[in-house]
Amino acid sequence: MAEEKKVSYDEDVSKKSSTGLDPKVANLLAYLFGWLGGLIIWLLEKENRFVKWNALQALILGIVEVVCILVISFILGLIPYIGWFFFSWLGWVLAGVCWIFAIIAIVMGFQSKTFRIPGLAGLTDKYFKM
Numbered sequence: 001m002a003e004e005k006k007v008s009y010d011e012d013v014s015k016k017s018s019t020g021l022d023p024k025v026a027n028l029l030a031y032l033f034g035w036l037g038g039l040i041i042w043l044l045e046k047e048n049r050f051v052k053w054n055a056l057q058a059l060i061l062g063i064v065e066v067v068c069i070l071v072i073s074f075i076l077g078l079i080p081y082i083g084w085f086f087f088s089w090l091g092w093v094l095a096g097v098c099w100i101f102a103i104i105a106i107v108m109g110f111q112s113k114t115f116r117i118p119g120l121a122g123l124t125d126k127y128f129k130m
Contacts, residue, residue, distance in 0.1 A: 009114050015047070018047040026045065026048075027054045030042070030051070031054070031058045057121065060123055060124060061098055061101060064120070065095045069095050070091075072091030072094065073090070073091030076091075
């Protein structure tokens with residue numbers, strides 16, 4: 001089996017951020033404002049790998065949250081009977097799980113650690129280029 005290389009971005013938490021914000025605050029803003037906050041911080045950040053990686057993960061998490069609400073709750077919720085009783089609330093529950101992951105990532109960010117969200121961290125690593 002090939003070993004998966006896990007890259008740590010925690011060493012950049014004490015370095016200067018090109019956004020002008022403290023890296024921990026930039027991490028907070030990226031997760032707090034969902035996909036929009038993640039997108040803005042990801043586009044603005046040029047120097048700090050901790051901030052840039054977390055902003056990309058926040059962007060992907062925000063997109064997953066929006067898909068859960070729109071597709072699962074609203075579109076699948078329109079299916080008569082099954083959709084009304086099952087899908088209409090399932091999307092909101094999954095969006096709540098996304099918020100729980102965001103809160104964990106914010107808390108760990110203030111502890112100068114990167115929280116790798118299961119399933120999304122690999123996707124973030126795949127598209128992270130800096």
